[in-house]
Amino acid sequence: MSWRVLDFTSFNGRISYERGRIKATYRDGSEKKVSLAEIAVLVIADKTDVSSGLLSMLGQNGIPVVVTDWRGVPVSVASGWSTHTRVGARQIAQSKMTLPRRKAAWANLVRAKVRGQANTIRALGHAQEAKDLEALTSTVRSGDPSNVEAQAARLYWSAYFSEGESRDQEGSDLLNAALNYGYTILRGHCIRAVTEAGLWPALGVFHHSRSNGFNLVDDLLEPFRPAIDYYVAQLPGNSAMEDPETRRKLVSASSSQFHADGRTVSTMLGSLAQQFGLYAEGDIQQFRVPTWCGPFKAEE
Template structure:
């Protein structure tokens, strides 16, 4: 079942009742002139089991401990945003699988050659997907991207990811002064927001598959709690890039990250992907990817299942 993404950008009370997330507006709750019957009918409820991602984007949002507990028990990823409405925090369940301890051990015991092979597969899939987006939204030659994808060695020892990225970002957006930089000019703001949503979806998928998001197959930043999520999301990044390209093509003003733009970016979990020869929403595809990664750690598979654009 496709899990829902809920975004809250205004003051709201979130609580739990009968396994439902109860959503109340403060101006209704605090208004003593309104009858209780009206207040009850103004409540909105959502089944907890249907929710996959919750985005909290306002300083006056109140959420009860019971609601948090129920969301995390159902493997929901909860994102909090800063004063600039950019995702700043991510809360995930500690236990997402019944054989968690065994899976942790298999992940920890993975050999270096296996990790290098998995990174090779990851970068190959990423460059191939980047080539598709570049061909779709620019007039430049993309044969070099396909050649680089085919030439990726174990562990990407020749650093073709960086070479492909330089070519990709130079040609994807025909915007004067644009470079891909977290603090750079728009549409970096759209990319940052989209990648944050994607990261949460991937981190959630890893936890559900019983893996530690902290221990990467390539990224090993001691200050990064989601190294494995950053690894696994690489072939999925072009889906965000394609969405952002489409938004720009619509002619929208993207200098500021408005609620309308966020609404489009929050469709990332349900973007259509092709994985294992079938069409799937992105969140479902991520689950297949993380499940296949666990099987690589356990020795059942030798290849991660990544989407193809």
């Protein structure tokens, strides 16, 4: 099973393909090799040279390549064609999904996300804010017309951050930078899950940006963000994004346990994408979204 995330954002050298493995060649001539079968996501930045042969093999094996800028914020993604046996039928069905079914799916995603935020905040010691977030979940209606997601975000982030700090996608402080990096890894896993499920990544249920080729990815990963948030909050205050150990911890967050039966964040992403495919084709009528229930346990 593919599970490893290879982070080459601080790597200065060339990566290529050799007999079923990724070969990393440093500027001093030293080399390291990792089996391609172990890799789930590859992350690179501007100092990494990539051979066309490796890109071809990554595409054939469905391994997404996330390219980031110097801050670790993704600027592009390369992924292979889906090999799902019903990719054509599934994407046609996805494009013909009725508005009520799309709205129902988004409402379930929002409820699960806000419940997960409540559980993360509770685990971080904010019991009252957790209760307030849980109360908001009962107000989510089809399509979330009252934008409960945004209401919850304001409450959630004000509790998550210390006084004088706030969520800023452009922020370079530790928490914001770590959240951005953790979400980048999460998005890579979700891109792979959506592609493997034979779905059309650009066709979302809520996100619909004309410039975003991964709207559905950004829909489906929402309930998983609170798990990443929890692990980011566990970083020691003296951590630095330049430290390989910090990045290792953030990478491992996407492989942490999400479900009570032991399934991980990345595994559950795969299950959710497959379920959405069945929902799009009409094979199931209810789109059930799992909820992160705090460290080491979750429930559906």
